[in-house]
Amino acid sequence: MRIFKEPIPYQNPSLCMKVWRFTDSSKERKSSNTWHYHNEVEFILVEKGSHEMQTPNHTYTLNAGDVMVIGSSQLHTGRKLSDNDLSYIVLHIDFRPFFDPAMMMYYRHFLEILHPLEKLNYIFQENERVRNDIARMISETHEEVMDKKKGYEIAVSMHIKYLLLMLLRYDTRELLTSQSHVDADVDVIRSLVTYVDEHLAEKIDMGAASQLAGMSYSYFSKYFKKKMGSSFTDYVNQKRISKAERLLVTENRSVNEIAESVGIENMAHFYELFKRFNGCTPKQYVSKMNGRIN
Known part of the structure; x- marks a missing residue:
């Protein structure tokens, strides 16, 4: 494939x-x-x-x-x-x-x-x-x-x-x-979305994100969940797994290497997140993708 x-x-x-x-x-x-x-x-x-x-x-x-x-x-x-x-x-x-x-x-x-x-x-x-x-x-x-x-x-x-x-x-x-609560804060949200996309391979620190938004750590946590409908951590994990899905079928690399490339070093955590978002393991996902183009 x-x-x-x-x-x-x-x-x-x-x-x-x-x-x-x-x-x-x-x-x-x-x-x-x-x-x-x-x-x-x-x-x-x-x-x-x-x-x-x-x-x-x-x-x-x-x-x-x-x-x-x-x-x-x-x-x-x-x-x-x-x-x-x-x-x-x-x-x-x-x-x-x-x-x-x-x-x-x-x-x-x-x-x-x-x-x-x-x-x-x-x-x-x-x-x-x-x-x-x-x-x-x-x-x-x-x-x-x-x-x-x-x-x-x-x-x-x-x-x-x-x-x-x-x-x-x-x-x-x-x-x-x-996303009905984003309203006038679209510039802040756009900056945060870009920040996450550009740092998926690294450790994404909510403290750095809160500074980018010009907010305190505690206020930012509540703000993000209200505006985006999910916690900052859940949002980052969702983006990490979405990128991992593409890498699994675009890169000839092991699951371990792909997990690390999207910023997840704990393999048990990676498998847990992948199954949460896809309902299957990474190997099952690749098999499904292979089957859909045959």
Whole structure:
């Protein structure tokens, strides 16, 4: 099983996105492509034919007109279904530059703190109008980037902001709004999220995090749990295990080495955490991933 972190070369660095149409006239593939992941959120629109997308826990069959979203750093893979021609558009986006001051209050909803964006695919399955609108935005974004007419950067920014609006407005299960207490502290939360992401391989000290937030140790502990819905320690452990999941299938290293690389030196603790978040051992997880692409 080959898995890798896919680099996404932006067509316009100032827009922090890439959109491309893929066509495939080959025979149906019996097995999936290589598992991969990237920092950017990915939208897929199937224009013709049938395409299967897999994540560690779900398999999606996409036909003409169907769309789906894959969250940041989410492992995924795909394969062509049937011998008919396949055409689809893939849109990769780093959302951060699109949150201007007027939108910043909503930035917290897309941090994927409690729920991966993949869970929002229920919207496209249940709401035909939203699915059609998102499909149109993806198609028009591709057209704007390919044609590069005057002002296309404005048009693309508007389309992406519309995507964000549709996800936020039609999330009837309120998965995006579960972080309802972050409100005006989004800059503090963003700094803390970045700090944790950049120091996962090291010992993450809550004292250093509290200093970053400009708070006392005791106040920070209560503050973080209120704002994020989990303790700081639980949040860090969740991020460590998420990274370990990717490393298990991207790196040819032992479980011990991977545990150490995500800052967990006690193997019993690593196995306990991994099973808590995945319901299986690291070895079982890798076996599951192998089985899903065969």
